[in-house]
Amino acid sequence: MTTAVCPGSYDPFTLGHRFVVERTAARFDRVVVAVVVNPNKQGMFTVDERIELIREDCADLPNVEVRSWSGLLVDLVGETDVPTIVKGLRSETDFAYEIPMAQMNRELADAETLFMLTDPKYAHVSSSLVKEVARLEGDVSPYLSSHVHRALIAKVEGVRTV
Numbered sequence: 500m501t502t503a504v505c506p507g508s509y510d511p512f513t514l515g516h517r518f519v520v521e522r523t524a525a526r527f528d529r530v531v532v533a534v535v536v537n538p539n540k541q542g543m544f545t546v547d548e549r550i551e552l553i554r555e556d557c558a559d560l561p562n563v564e565v566r567s568w569s570g571l572l573v574d575l576v577g578e579t580d581v582p583t584i585v586k587g588l589r590s591e592t593d594f595a596y597e598i599p600m601a602q603m604n605r606e607l608a609d610a611e612t613l614f615m616l617t618d619p620k621y622a623h624v625s626s627s628l629v630k631e632v633a634r635l636e637g638d639v640s641p642y643l644s645s646h647v648h649r650a651l652i653a654k655v656e657g658v659r660t661v
Contacts, residue, residue: 502529503583503613506572509534510542511647512553513629515621519587522615524560531581532557536569543630543654556644572600573608584612589622630655 503523509516509532524530534549544552546567557563568575572584584604586597594614601612624642633639633655640648 500528501526501583502531502579502581503527503585504531504533504572504575504579504581505585505587506533506535506568506575508537508540508542508626509549509553510540510544510626511629511643511651512549512556513621513624513626513642513647514644515587515589515617515624515642517556517644518618518621519585519615520557520563521560523585524557524563527583528562530560530563530585531575531579532563532565533568533572533575534565535572536567538569544650548650552647552650555646571607573604573610576604576608576610582610584610586612586614587617588614589617589625 505520505523507516520530520532532553534546534553536546550565550567553565557565575581576584588594588597597612597614604610604612621642629639629642629651633651639651643651
């Protein structure tokens, strides 16, 4: 059985993320989407909310499981016996950022990182940009599934009323 992990913060899970997970699921028997917990970042959505949103978004992909992870990614690789990490790339900036981590993961855990180019229509989309545009009342619906979009708007409106 081939297995891959797709790690990320996914705050929120965009259609660009979905593209990478769906393509990974078509190529591996099992895909673990790891919502990585970064204690230095304050997310808009809690980790549990992100997990539920991704589970709903990927419900049609039976070989995809979603879980959280805090700590080194190589520890998750070792714990779950997942030899392959799949990372989506939007641009050369992403590539430059990901290369040192991929090399470190190979050195620490003999884990291979495969890079997948996102669909060009999502190459400019990031979770941070989506949140910023939504906070300023711009339309981000083309970049999110309908249920993630509803959840994001509810969060933004909740923030505005505080």
